[in-house]
Amino acid sequence: MSLPKHVRLVEVGPRDGLQNEKQPISTADKVRLVNDLSAAGVQYIEVGSFVSPKWVPQMAGSAEVFAQIEQKPGVTYAALAPNLQGLEAAIAxxxxxxxxxxxxxxxxxxRNINCSIEQSLARFVPLMEVARANGVQVRGYVSCVLGCPYEGEVDPAAVAHVARELFNMGCYEISLGDTIGTGTPGKTRQLIEVVSRDVPRDKLAGHFHDTYGQALANIYASLLEGLCVFDSSVAGLGGCPYAKGASGNVASEDVLYMLDGLGINTGIDLTALVAAGQRISDVLGRPNASRVARARQSAG
Ligand SMILES: CC(C)(COP(=O)([O-])OP(=O)([O-])OC[C@H]1O[C@@H](n2cnc3c(N)ncnc32)[C@H](O)[C@@H]1OP(=O)([O-])[O-])[C@@H](O)C(=O)NCCC(=O)NCCSC(=O)C[C@@](C)(O)CC(=O)[O-]
Structure with a gap:
């Protein structure tokens, strides 16, 4: 299969990247991050979560962040919602x-949402109805598609089942999450081959964590399988609060560098993205986890 000419990057840094941070991050710093990302040309930004503040305290101020960001035309500003209560808060x-x-x-x-898979799917049905009635688009995530921190190997057929259910209930796109980053390119291709029997490839996205250093290879494997939407996190921020040891998402700068090198358009400016990632890394007081950002900085 030939490579796509355009890829959509879903920037999850402000949500997936920051949700696990123990230190308080001010609303102003979160807002600045989102605005820096849109200024760099990012067209889709996951800004926050409307989940229980007892479960994920860092996302408690998501409504304030939405109220203060500069919303540029053409940019999608999205949030996680685990249930109807979350959707209603998001709509508000x-x-x-x-x-x-x-x-x-x-x-x-x-561990993540305190219910079984089937209960979670049943919970989403009324959410989808209210979303539809309010003109809210819904994206769907499936976690642990290439391994689970508690159960180990995950059957691609189990992934396909959940992806199909989400798609059939109205999610316009299904993001396949390698939550703990254990996937390898061969397994990634096999997974897409199985899942795409139920959900068209142009409705699938890849969400790779870089725990085992496989994320870019997995993205390239996914490109070869016809995917053209990928989730990534500026400065490689992140890790799931309910997946011990999971490192950050693949760094957006590293994905962009690879896509630029392949001649694939994203509309994002690498220099501005590196600056956005460095600023939030400074706020957090930790080294930038993007190798591209580090290489560019050491090259002066
Ligand atoms: C799903 C629940 C709420 C169930 O949690 P629960 O305790 O079973 O919920 P409940 O319905 O029994 O309600 C208990 C309390 O929570 C409140 N509550 C209930 N819902 C909400 C809400 N939406 N917003 C705010 N508050 C809420 C509710 O009002 C009540 O408050 P109380 O009466 O005790 O004061 C909880 O487990 C939860 O919030 N989990 C979120 C976990 C999370 O955010 N994980 C990280 C995101 S997933 C991820 O990172 C993976 C991904 C997407 O990136 C892809 C990948 O890499 O795999």
């Missing part, structure tokens, strides 16, 4: 796109 905050999240492993589903 003026959010026009949300993402629901399920898992391909029962143990992860219980």
């Amino acid at each position: 905050a003026g959010v026009s796109e949300v993402a629901v999240f399920a898992a391909a492993s029962q143990a992860f589903s219980q």
